[in-house]
Amino acid sequence: MDRNSAYEEIEAEFNALEKQLADPELLADRDGYAAVARRYKELEAKAARIRELRGHREDIEAANEMLAEADADERELLEAEIEEAAAASDGLTAELAELMAPKDPNDGKNVIVEIKGAEGGEEANLFARDLFDMYQAFAGQNRWEVEMMSAQNSDMGGYTDVVFMLRGEEVWRKMKFEGGPHRVQRVPVTESQGRVHTSSATVAVLPEAEEVEVQIDEKDLQVDVYRSSGPGGQSVNTTDSAVRITHKPTGMVVSMQDEKSQLQNRNKAMAVLRARLLQAEQQRRQDELSERRRGQVGGGGRSEKIRTYNFKENRVSDHRIGLTLYKLDRILAGDMDQVVAALAEAERQENLAGS
Secondary structure, three states, X not given: OOHHHHHHHHHHHHHHHHHHHOOHHHHOOHXXXXXXXXXXXXXXXXXXXXXXXXXXXXXXXXXXXXXXXXXXXXXXXXXXXXXXXHHHHHHHHHHHHHHHOOOOOOOXXXXXXXXXEOOOOHHHHHHXXXXXXXXXXXXXXXXXXXXXXXXXXXXXXXXXXEXXXXXXXXXXXXXXXXXXXXXXXXXXXXXXXXXXXXXXXXXXXXEOOOOOOOOXXXXXXXXXXXXXXXXXXXXXXXXXXEEEEEEOOOOEXXXXXXXXXXXXXXXXXXXXXXXXXXXXXXXXXXXXXXXOOOOOOOOOOOOOOOEEEEOOOOEEEEOOOOEEEXXXXXHHOOOOHHHHHHHHHHHHHHHHHHX
């Protein structure tokens, strides 16, 4: 469908919705009225700009018709009018392209973040903690709520695995770019010769899934309970409060043990499982549309990375968009806005090109 046909369809639908909203029968249908009003609101900005655009195009057409019979002074005025209307038309066309670009279905959702130490032994686990601290600081700057869901501490104070929830405004919009392997280059605390090592940690960012979005049949679940354990495997709980849930159709396994209540651990495990299943389904749909889409985490190898953190040079490089910033210290302290804004702009341009 060409652009003008798309504009005509939007206007026709908007006008029809406007008539529906004035219908007394619809006013009596609470749910029906809400649905029509919601769709009307979605189209309102597009319809307004389409009308403005049509007005400018009509002005250009009328001015062009008058040019043939105009004298020198009139021609100058008409040409200026055409130029002004053409510039306004170009601006409105760009606005409409952005408004009509596909929207992210996860906008407005909270997120579950999973960070795991990958390649590099204990240094990778320490880096996983650094990433957690970075996101926690970023959450503080955005006034998001951070809820710890589970954490497996490593021997030197890092994380082999940490899972947490972020709640607040624009959480998904700002955090969705963080999913993937992150690489660090620095001298580890375990290195006596002062040599720079390369390690990695993986980050998965999952949109929180509501129960209505992901239907899970209890028959598909294997639920095991056991006693919580701390570092070294020592028991930290005298009751079987830890929960391990296996989703048999996919083989996904989620374990939770941080809460003292078995029910709380189960609820948290189910939240993570729903998020993973939602992400898997969305990824499957994306893969059907484009072969080039890849999963977030990959193998976690040092050569597979979305971003590199180089401590010696105080440098952060995002390899997806070729962005390099020499303020690693500030970014690790949560000052991530410049990175997020650049990634969001790259996504916006890609969406505009695709639409």
